[in-house]
Amino acid sequence: MAGSGNAHLRPDALVSARDIVVEFPAAGGRTVYAVSGVSLDIMEGETLGLVGESGCGKSTTGRAMLQLPRPTSGSVQLGGQELTDLDDEAMRLIRPRLQMIYQDPISSLNPRRTVRDIVAEPLFIAWDNLARRSAIAVWQERVAALVQGLARRVAKPMRILGFAMSVAFVLWIASETVEERAAESLFGWTEVPAAVIGFPALALSLAVGAVFAVLGVAWILLMLMLPFGLMSRQFGAVPTAVGLVGVVATTTASAFLLWRTWSSFGGWAHWVNSGLLGTITVVLVLWLLASLVRPALAGTSAVATSLSAMVVLQVFYIGGLDDTPKLAVLVASGVVDALLFVWIRRRYHASRQELRARADPRVREVLTYVGINPDDALDRRPWEFSGGQAQRLSIARALVSVPQVIICDEPVSALDVSVQAQILNLLEDLKNLMGLTLVFIAHDLAVVKNVSDRVAVMYLGKLCEVSEPGPLYSQPAHPYTDLLLAAIPHPDPEAPIGDSSKIGGELPSPLSPPSGCRFRTRCPLAAQRCADEEPQMREIAPGRFVSCHTPLVGEPAPPTSMAEFSVGAES
Amino acid sequence: MGKRLGFFFWMAVVFLTVLGLAAIFADVLPLKHPAETFAGTSKSGPSLTHWFGNDAVGRDIFSRVIYGAQVSLVISTVGTMLALTIGGLLGLVSGYYGGRIDRWLTATLNATIVIPPLILFLALVLFLDSEAQRRVFILIFTFVLLSIAPIARVVRAATLTWAGQDFVLAARTLGARDGRVLFREVLPNVAPSLISYSLIIMAGLIVVEGAVAFLGLSVPPPTPTWGDMISKGRTNLDVAAHISLMPAITMFVTVLALNFVGDKLQQHFEPRESVL
Numbered sequence: 084m085a086g087s088g089n090a091h092l093r094p095d096a097l098v099s100a101r102d103i104v105v106e107f108p109a110a111g112g113r114t115v116y117a118v119s120g121v122s123l124d125i126m127e128g129e130t131l132g133l134v135g136e137s138g139c140g141k142s143t144t145g146r147a148m149l150q151l152p153r154p155t156s157g158s159v160q161l162g163g164q165e166l167t168d169l170d171d172e173a174m175r176l177i178r179p180r181l182q183m184i185y186q187d188p189i190s191s192l193n194p195r196r197t198v199r200d201i202v203a204e205p206l207f208i209a210w211d212n213l214a215r216r217s218a219i220a221v222w223q224e225r226v227a228a229l230v231q232g233l234a235r236r237v238a239k240p241m242r243i244l245g246f247a248m249s250v251a252f253v254l255w256i257a258s259e260t261v262e263e264r265a266a267e268s269l270f271g272w273t274e275v276p277a278a279v280i281g282f283p284a285l286a287l288s289l290a291v292g293a294v295f296a297v298l299g300v301a302w303i304l305l306m307l308m309l310p311f312g313l314m315s316r317q318f319g320a321v322p323t324a325v326g327l328v329g330v331v332a333t334t335t336a337s338a339f340l341l342w343r344t345w346s347s348f349g350g351w352a353h354w355v356n357s358g359l360l361g362t363i364t365v366v367l368v369l370w371l372l373a374s375l376v377r378p379a380l381a382g383t384s385a386v387a388t389s390l391s392a393m394v395v396l397q398v399f400y401i402g403g404l405d406d407t408p409k410l411a412v413l414v415a416s417g418v419v420d421a422l423l424f425v426w427i428r429r430r431y432h433a434s435r436q437e438l439r440a441r442a443d444p445r446v447r448e449v450l451t452y453v454g455i456n457p458d459d460a461l462d463r464r465p466w467e468f469s470g471g472q473a474q475r476l477s478i479a480r481a482l483v484s485v486p487q488v489i490i491c492d493e494p495v496s497a498l499d500v501s502v503q504a505q506i507l508n509l510l511e512d513l514k515n516l517m518g519l520t521l522v523f524i525a526h527d528l529a530v531v532k533n534v535s536d537r538v539a540v541m542y543l544g545k546l547c548e549v550s551e552p553g554p555l556y557s558q559p560a561h562p563y564t565d566l567l568l569a570a571i572p573h574p575d576p577e578a579p580i581g582d583s584s585k586i587g588g589e590l591p592s593p594l595s596p597p598s599g600c601r602f603r604t605r606c607p608l609a610a611q612r613c614a615d616e617e618p619q620m621r622e623i624a625p626g627r628f629v630s631c632h633t634p635l636v637g638e639p640a641p642p643t644s645m646a647e648f649s650v651g652a653e654s
Numbered sequence: 655m656g657k658r659l660g661f662f663f664w665m666a667v668v669f670l671t672v673l674g675l676a677a678i679f680a681d682v683l684p685l686k687h688p689a690e691t692f693a694g695t696s697k698s699g700p701s702l703t704h705w706f707g708n709d710a711v712g713r714d715i716f717s718r719v720i721y722g723a724q725v726s727l728v729i730s731t732v733g734t735m736l737a738l739t740i741g742g743l744l745g746l747v748s749g750y751y752g753g754r755i756d757r758w759l760t761a762t763l764n765a766t767i768v769i770p771p772l773i774l775f776l777a778l779v780l781f782l783d784s785e786a787q788r789r790v791f792i793l794i795f796t797f798v799l800l801s802i803a804p805i806a807r808v809v810r811a812a813t814l815t816w817a818g819q820d821f822v823l824a825a826r827t828l829g830a831r832d833g834r835v836l837f838r839e840v841l842p843n844v845a846p847s848l849i850s851y852s853l854i855i856m857a858g859l860i861v862v863e864g865a866v867a868f869l870g871l872s873v874p875p876p877t878p879t880w881g882d883m884i885s886k887g888r889t890n891l892d893v894a895a896h897i898s899l900m901p902a903i904t905m906f907v908t909v910l911a912l913n914f915v916g917d918k919l920q921q922h923f924e925p926r927e928s929v930l
Contacts, residue, residue: 149827181827182827183827185820185824186820191819191824192821193821193842194843195842204825208825208828209829211834484828
């Protein structure tokens with residue numbers, strides 16, 4: 084009977100899944116209990132066969148091990164490392180070690196891509212994720228240092244500038260007032276002492292100057308940070324176009340702000356004269372020059388920043404032009420920016436061709452392993468291959484990142500019987516060659532028998548029996564295993580058709596699984612105890628584990644006072 | 655893929671290319687000025703000097719058809735490209751992520767389908783209207799607004815199909831990011847239907863521009879547009895049918911060519927079909 088328990092788990096397993104629960108929300112606020120507390124472990128170099136009817140949750144269990152989707156609860160460990168706690172980013176770095184082969188070889192290969200790219204894709208992705216991780220780490224350090232340094236360096240000149248501006252403002256107001264006073268005195272008005280007029284003017288201008296200084300600092304920080312922060316993330320491996328859009332968008336936004344200010348100042352002369360915006364321009368130009376001269380020192384993000392600063396300056400320049408040359412300069416500068424961007428990317432990132440060249444030997448080697456001639460296959464697309472060949476490609480894709488564990492999700496179910504044997508032998512050979520650990524999911528007991536070192540039988544989200552294939556097939560302990568074996572048709576045309584009525588009824592709905600043992604509704608041996616109490620996994624013979632109160636082999640389960648506990652554990 | 659696109663496909667492509675080039679280089683070509691009245695005899699039919707004849711005030715219809723193509727092509731291509739980008743992205747995101755994002759996006763897009771196009775045009779034109787140049791932007795804006803939803807729907811449906819395939823799961827198993835999955839795995843498969851559908855949308859926009867011009871809401875004179883020419887020619891249909899007929903035929907052939915190219919391309923790029 085399908086129950087819970089961890090008695091069958093061994094220490095030092097390479098993959099260890101404990102109490103995996105996977106639940107999906109269903110319509111009407113209900114829940115699909117796809118997998119309810121399955122524990123499995125696989126030793127290094129072992130093949131675990133996972134069998135059961137369609138819909139029993141065996142594929143879901145396999146995918147939960149890959150964290151796609153993550154199990155609702157439970158723990159999955161790979162070589163002692165807990166996977167369920169890892170965030171997506173950390174999990175991406177583990178993924179090359181855990182691979183999967185799918186049931187339908189055609190739909191698991193993208194029809195638009197060539198074999199060369201499909202098989203190399205795991206490498207591209209792994210390289211990209213590695214590069215990105217280091218890029219992010221570097222970025223975080225740099226950004227912290229840069230923000231602090233920038234704030235320190237920029238704040239002081241801006242304060243000085245603000246002070247200078249306020250002084251200038253005062254002088255200007257004062258001179259105006261003096262002239263006015265002179266005019267007034269011409270008309271015979273009473274003269275007011277200069278100090279009295281000067282003082283409120285001085286206070287006002289100081290306040291204005293301070294505001295300008297603070298705004299200026301904030302502005303420069305914003306201008307440099309905005310494209311800076313965005314770009315350094317873009318520089319991972321987001322397509323060039325996206326990065327370009329990022330540059331253009333951020334710089335356009337900042338340029339628009341600057342432009343508005345510029346026009347409110349009334350054009351070039353005033354803009355430069357106003358000092359503040361003039362300083363911004365100078366800072367940007369210096370920044371640009373510095374990062375172009377010493378890109379290694381300034382880092383990729385600084386290059387990107389200077390590029391965006393350049394775009395800002397271009398926008399300004401273009402904004403000041405007449406309508407006729409505007410378009411020409413706009414297009415020309417756009418082309419220059421795009422070229423610069425591509426150049427910078429090429430400097431820091433390998434191009435697609437370089438990646439392909441780097442991956443090529445590995446791809447060829449792996450294709451040879453799986454029995455496909457690389458010279459014929461590399462430039463073809465998956466639909467030009469037969470089912471068996473496509474499955475070989477799928478295996479090649481799983482192998483190219485040198486995984487430790489491959490989860491084979493019914494890899495031969497969609498293939499011709501003659502091809503099935505080829506693929507199974509191939510997997511067996513590769514396993515021995517590369518020291519792989521396999522999880523072999525299938526509904527065909529005969530297939531599993533030949534490849535597995537250990538077989539686990541699943542029923543409706545629970546484990547029934549875990550055992551070595553020999554005894555399991557000769558003397559099934561769990562009634563469900565017995566019925567499954569009885570349902571295998573014999574390849575003898577004279578033999579009577581097996582008693583198919585032995586296993587009656589349909590799989591109960593995983594929306595409302597039966598109480599106690601989940602198999603009890605179809606079990607010929609079901610008793611009251613099976614409905615009340617969920618059977619726990621226990622060892623009935625050395626290396627044979629079964630979760631059934633009344634197994635066909637070994638002693639019945641001893642009465643337990645833990646009945647309430649186990650029922651509670653199931654919910 | 656080795657499949658022949660056929661003679662008519664290339665005819666359509668050549669026609670569209672020639673029309674596009676003529677529209678772009680209209681100023682350079684030895685054409686009559688489109689607004690020059692009495693360039694030929696009023697209402698005279700097609701001749702060697704005036705290939706498409708002259709309209710009621712003697713303007714050269716051929717020249718006006720070429721200049722009118724500028725408006726039609728600019729509005730339809732720019733409108734389609736914008737709608738394609740926005741609608742395509744929305745459809746991809748909606749179909750790939752599903753769930754709440756999908757529900758909200760679909761609801762919003764469905765809401766834009768409810769807007770009656772003509773009333774929207776009237777409202778926008780009356781509300782914002784002024785100069786001729788501005789009218790082009792209003793037209794494009796409205797066209798984009800109206801064609802985002804249909805494009806997004808097509809893309810969403812295609813994305814749903816493709817995102818359910820095992821190779822998408824495979825890419826995620828390999829540790830690919832959503833962006834990579836969307837643009838490397840899903841988009842290339844969605845693209846063929848997207849491109850061919852956008853050509854049909856483009857053809858639709860040309861027709862809609864004609865309809866709008868008939869109501870006097872398109873780009874105002876003296877800029878010639880196909881819709882305006884057809885509309886103006888209708889008073890003389892009994893004596894000089896060619897005034898309406900020539901731009902109408904051009905529009906008909908253009909729309910036909912766009913539809914034809916779209917259909918053929920879709921067939922051509924369907925990988926499964928070529929296997930069967």
